[in-house]
Every structure is written in C-alpha cells, then in structure tokens.
Amino acid sequence: MGKPYIYNGVSWFDQNGDTVNAHGACLLKEDEKYYLFGEYKTDDVNKYIGFSCYSSDNLADWYFEGLALQPQNEGLLGPNRIGERPKMLKNHKTGMFVMLMHTDDLKYMDPCIGVATCDSIDGTFEFQGPLLFNGEPVRRWDMGTFVDEDGTAYLLLHEGDIYRLSDDYLTAVEKVAEKIAPGGESPAMFRHEENYFIMFSNKTSWERNDNYYLVAKDIHGPWKNQGLFCPEGSLTYNSQCSFVFTFEANGKNVPIYMGDRWSFPRQASSATQVWLPITVVGEKCLIPEFWPVWDSRSISNVSIGGLEESLEFQSNLSGESVSYQFNGSQVIVFGTSDCHSGYADFLIYDESGEVIHTAVVDFYSLVSDSNIRYVSPTFPAGNYMLKIMVTGTNGVWFKKDGTKFGSDDFYVTLQRVIVL
The missing domain is CATH 2.115.10.20 (Glycosyl hydrolase domain; family 43)
Known part of the structure; x- marks a missing residue:
C-alpha cells in the first residue's frame, strides 16, 4: 500500500x-x-x-x-x-x-x-x-x-x-x-x-x-x-x-x-x-x-519530491512519440492541457521490453492547465521505459442543436517528469 x-x-x-x-x-x-x-x-x-x-x-x-x-x-x-x-x-x-x-x-x-x-x-x-x-x-x-x-x-x-x-x-x-x-x-x-x-x-x-x-x-x-x-x-x-x-x-x-x-x-x-x-x-x-x-x-x-528531469515534447502528429528511461518504482508526468489538444497513449516497458502498463491520457481542457497529467502504478524498483505517443484523436461532441464542443487539434504537450 x-x-x-x-x-x-x-x-x-x-x-x-x-x-x-x-x-x-x-x-x-x-x-x-x-x-x-x-x-x-x-x-x-x-x-x-x-x-x-x-x-x-x-x-x-x-x-x-x-x-x-x-x-x-x-x-x-x-x-x-x-x-x-x-x-x-x-x-x-x-x-x-x-x-x-x-x-x-x-x-x-x-x-x-x-x-x-x-x-x-x-x-x-x-x-x-x-x-x-x-x-x-x-x-x-x-x-x-x-x-x-x-x-x-x-x-x-x-x-x-x-x-x-x-x-x-x-x-x-x-x-x-x-x-x-x-x-x-x-x-x-x-x-x-x-x-x-x-x-x-x-x-x-x-x-x-x-x-x-x-x-x-x-x-x-x-x-x-x-x-x-x-x-x-x-x-x-x-x-x-x-x-x-x-x-x-x-x-x-x-x-x-x-x-x-x-x-x-x-x-x-x-x-x-x-x-x-x-x-x-x-x-x-x-x-x-x-x-x-x-x-x-x-x-x-503535498509537494512531490524525487528525481526531476526535463521531458519537453510537443506534437500533433499521429504516431509521433517520445521515450524516457528511468530507474525507480513510479513515474509522474507533467504537461499542458488546452483546447488544441488530444489523446496520448502511455506505455511502460520492463527491462525485457514487455509492456507492463498502458493508459490513455486526455490533454484537452477548455481552460489551459499545466499540471500533473499521469501518475503510473507503483512497480518493483528497477529499470523501465516510458513511451508517450500522440494518437491523432481528440474529444469532439455536439449538442442536440448542432453546437460543436471539444478540441480543435491533436496536440500532446509535455514538460517534465518526476521519478520515485
């Protein structure tokens, strides 16, 4: 626990x-x-x-x-x-x-x-x-x-x-x-x-x-x-x-x-x-x-303490990705959500290259917000790789009268990570 x-x-x-x-x-x-x-x-x-x-x-x-x-x-x-x-x-x-x-x-x-x-x-x-x-x-x-x-x-x-x-x-x-x-x-x-x-x-x-x-x-x-x-x-x-x-x-x-x-x-x-x-x-x-x-x-x-490193990345191209190798038991990712953003796939690999965790993170918000976007489960201490990939999809929906809501693009924007 x-x-x-x-x-x-x-x-x-x-x-x-x-x-x-x-x-x-x-x-x-x-x-x-x-x-x-x-x-x-x-x-x-x-x-x-x-x-x-x-x-x-x-x-x-x-x-x-x-x-x-x-x-x-x-x-x-x-x-x-x-x-x-x-x-x-x-x-x-x-x-x-x-x-x-x-x-x-x-x-x-x-x-x-x-x-x-x-x-x-x-x-x-x-x-x-x-x-x-x-x-x-x-x-x-x-x-x-x-x-x-x-x-x-x-x-x-x-x-x-x-x-x-x-x-x-x-x-x-x-x-x-x-x-x-x-x-x-x-x-x-x-x-x-x-x-x-x-x-x-x-x-x-x-x-x-x-x-x-x-x-x-x-x-x-x-x-x-x-x-x-x-x-x-x-x-x-x-x-x-x-x-x-x-x-x-x-x-x-x-x-x-x-x-x-x-x-x-x-x-x-x-x-x-x-x-x-x-x-x-x-x-x-x-x-x-x-x-x-x-x-x-x-x-x-609470202020989270741990190894903090830059992970600057921004893309709206489907399939484009960034990877980050870390040694620890948990990784926290910071990024920006706004009205131009979409979904990203998060994958964590173990040392053998096997995917041990996946998640889909929504980077959309009408009001821009730079904050924590992902907190991984806790794993046994070891070496892992985190891969974050732009899906090229976003949230768009319509009211009954035809009014459109949601994102106008597919951006995924990252700033940094903290490893625990």
Whole structure:
C-alpha cells in the first residue's frame, strides 16, 4: 500500500492496474473502509453496462469489487438504456443499502429515477423499479442525494427540486423545495453546522463550467444563491460537481468536493476525478486553490519530491512519440492541457521490453492547465521505459442543436517528469 495521496485530474488504477471506472460517483464509509460507486463506462458507446464498486482503506489505493448493479434483461435498466449518477444510502433503521440512480433511453427522452437495494454494501444489488412520489414515477434526470444528521434522506434533482424520502428510503414522500436553481444540474449537498449548502453545475453538454452554490438555514428554504465556490474562469478546476463527502480527519469533519473531469468519448479510459477539501466560513463555502496532490490523513497540500528531469515534447502528429528511461518504482508526468489538444497513449516497458502498463491520457481542457497529467502504478524498483505517443484523436461532441464542443487539434504537450 502506497502513501495515502489523492492525485487530482489523473487516472487512478485498481489492484489489477486497470483504470478506476466510476463516474458521477459517490462515496460511503462502512466498517472503516471507503466504498466508491459510479458509472462503469465504455469508450465506444454511451449506454448502461453497470454501476461499479471500488473499496479503499485510504482513498488512494483502490480495489475493484465488481459491478454493484448489472444491466437488467428489460425495463428501466434493460438493453439500450442509460444508467447514470448512482448514489448510495445506508438506512440505519433497516440496515438496508439503497441505491438511487437516473435511468433513461439513449436519446435522454425517457428519464426516471430508479431504486436498487442490497443487504451488504459490497454485494450485488437488486433493481426494484422506479422511485415513486404520490404513486407516480419521479421522471427527472440529473440527481444526487443527501442524508441529514438525523438520518432523513433527500433526493436532489436538476433545476433545484428536493424531495424527502420515506423512512425506508424507498419512496419520495414530500417535495420540500422546487426550482431553486433554474438551469442547474448535477446537484450535490452537504451540511456544515447550521447551514445547508447545495452545489450545481450549468448546462453546457459535456463541457465544464463554473459551478455555483446556494445556502439555507432550513432545507425547505429560503435558499440564497451565493455564486461560485471556485475562482471564476477556472471552470471549477476543469470539473463538474458530483458529490460531497464529509471526511473525518484531525478531529474535524471536513466536507470534500468530489467532481468529474469527463472525457467524451473516452469515458472508460480517460475520464478522471477531482477531489478537494471545501473551506466553510458561515454562509460561504469555497475551494480557494487547486491541489494537484494532497494527503488524506492531514488534508494538506503535498509537494512531490524525487528525481526531476526535463521531458519537453510537443506534437500533433499521429504516431509521433517520445521515450524516457528511468530507474525507480513510479513515474509522474507533467504537461499542458488546452483546447488544441488530444489523446496520448502511455506505455511502460520492463527491462525485457514487455509492456507492463498502458493508459490513455486526455490533454484537452477548455481552460489551459499545466499540471500533473499521469501518475503510473507503483512497480518493483528497477529499470523501465516510458513511451508517450500522440494518437491523432481528440474529444469532439455536439449538442442536440448542432453546437460543436471539444478540441480543435491533436496536440500532446509535455514538460517534465518526476521519478520515485
């Protein structure tokens, strides 16, 4: 087990060296272990193939437990359906684990909130059908959940609707707020002392934007828009809010922002996570700076020490590559992402010339960012070679109205490496 460092905006790898594949995620602690649930994506088609479950003792080393909820033979999560943003709840009254999620058709024209249950957090969940309110399915899409200090659970929806759930968390019984955030999606809520905070992103397709938040003394409202919680123009450090997990460290409860860096269409191989501590002062919450890597024990920024060398490279030519030989157990690569960049293949070879690790890294971001782009798994100390190759592909997508988003070129730009 390595140091409990959380690296932001880079791929994480599980016990098999595979990319951690959990998007629109949430986190739950059970029996001194953390469980991460998210969308298990593919790189070729945007449809439901399952919700993943990973476990960790330190938020840095991840173990793939398997698919928590499999595709169904028919119905809301059947063939050619969408399954997104799974959120996990533990009902301490019944002992049941309850998962809520957004289900839809492939054109996003048939939204419905679904419910699944299981007796254990790492077991296989059973899909129960739609979440009902007044006997009718809740037909909405972007969603989140929040559990208050007294165990009352809430469903959070795009546009800012909030529903209180029943005591068993299996139905919605009261609409406690309505349209408090017109145009908002991807809601995430937390409570700090006497205030409730709820975050939203704006609707910009797969593109990132400056997320914002509201605050209230009572979950019923009135809710007050407080503006941005990250520096303006940072596009929420190139991420979209997904969940807020309250982390216990140094005798304090610290809310941790959990956000996604989507990488359409390479969601399985290249999408990453951004997790950062939230500073709360009264009715204000903010994430004043981006930490590329931080220690989950002390919740403090970390500077990585090791052998640092230049690795200057820039190309947009498919197949062009650069190689770097190193002696150690891990390599960290720094580079620049911007709106002119595409994907790169990362390959690590052992002394015999065998490929022992591969990854696909996305160098696209609308806002330019020079930072860590890749952190390899930890290998036995030895001699290795890292090869980075331009794929000549990039992320481009279109809204329903034909608006084009994404990169306009295929550049891969590197600056330096650190060897540990």
